Amino acid sequence: METIKNALDFSDSPRIDLTIAGLVALFLLVFPIFPHSAFAMATMIQFLMFSLYGMGWNTIGGYGGQVDLGKAQYVGIGAYTTAVMLIRWDVPFWISMPIGMCFAVIWSFIIGYPLFRLKGHYFAIATIATTLVLKDIFEVWDFVGAARGLEISPIKYIPPDFLRLIFKQDVYYYYVILGFFFLGILYVNWFRRSRLGFQLRSIKDNEDVAQSLGINVHWAKVKTYAIATAFVSLVGSFHACYIKNIEPEDTMSLDLSILIALMAMLGGAGSLWGPIIGAGILIPCKSYLKEWLGAQVGLVGIDLIIYAGIIMVISAFEPRGIWGIVEKVRRRKRS
């Protein structure tokens, strides 16, 4: 009971934030009613997906301060579990998604348990390495289609199929992921003020002090890593049904891992709204850039240069991202 109350309690956010959040939520709810291009719809769905990736990353990477550059491996596990189960055994999304989540969480324990003995940069590098290994395995594993990947053929189903999440119109996908988006916000809102949320912030500040306050630092990190993983795997499962064509290259790539971390960091690691702000800025940029670049041969890869630029700007000026700047300005006004 207290859990539900706390998840719905946003009273520590200033009224202006809540007003803006309310307006954005209203816009998201009614957006499909207005005339829009297929491109705009696809961009919105990407925005919601990446917001959820970012929210997941933010638990361990933001609140916990453990820079995780390997989130894509769990996108892959979610996506592949759902795709394989649907194609081979006709298992609906609502069953394969939690199963994928379990696989991803189990894998996150296997990886997280030893990796969290490492600190700082070593941890970040190790998360990259494990993703590369998993991707290599999937690229040669015939059961999951090896490097060709898997394709969910929509002809076999009669859309709209709400059980299998097979739709003709994107608007259905939009509302499904929007539902997860709102639930994700409520979860993080609860999480940040839960015991684990507080413990993580203490760990981020100073691990010796955290231990002396009775916190099992290693276990708290492993647990939170599993929570982050569950978020990411859920969106991966959704990705399989939405894109219908998955390959190791696009579900488990280093690019994806970095984009997830970058977005949360740009918006504000360790804040409730940060990952959403980050996704809201970067995803439209990315989509338009990609479309524009389609016609400009010779500029491929410029998006990576832009990301690198953003990373440098964040680390040089404000490690707490855009939200960090907002809070700084507010504190200056108050004092």
Next chain:
Amino acid sequence: MALLEIHGLIKDFGGLRANDDISITMERGELVGLIGPNGAGKTTLFNCVSGLHPVTSGRVMFDGQDITDLKAHEVARLGLARTFQVYVASGDLNVEENVMVGCFMRTRSPSRARARANEILKDLNLHDVSEFRVSELTVAAQKRVTMATALGSDPKLLLLDEVAAGLNPSEIEEIMADIRHVHEDMGVTVMLIEHVMELVMKVSDRVIVLDSGKKIAEGDPETIVEDPRVIKAYLGERYVREHGGDIG
């Protein structure tokens, strides 16, 4: 049964023996001062007792249980809390939330943790600053917040590492009152490391002196200040020879 028993504790850092065969017994309800020159091994002893450093040899018993090989968080959960000599919470938690982290050791519920944190903040007269970030406070208030955080876990034994360092006389008075309050009213057994002699001598029931990793003296404050070994440790060999050791 004593609350804390340290038997022959040795701690080596490579070739350096930071704690050399230290034995200390503390009864429930005592307030013990731990003094010694810089580098004597006081903080190291706290680190060993609280489980942050593995000991080289020796045993530590707490509340009837052997805690020598327990991890720091396990020791804390048994009721042994501590503060740190040079730590200021710099993260994004405010004062109240910092204290709540301590309280979360005994409860899962955020509202119960918040309620307990506020009780402690009131007790230590920190209620006015509960919304501030720790880094925005004076050094004195920061030190009291670290004490409040440690108290959040409702400890049986509290180890304080130089909470009065860098404070002015009126702030020292204040923190002295806090320590007495914690000891007498809250019933917490306290061991405190301190360079501010005035404070140690006033509040301690008993004083233990470390020098170069060894325990060189132990007794009530009045006898300790006259102990030639202690004077020698603080002022050096020559001073004692020239003055015959009688500076009380």
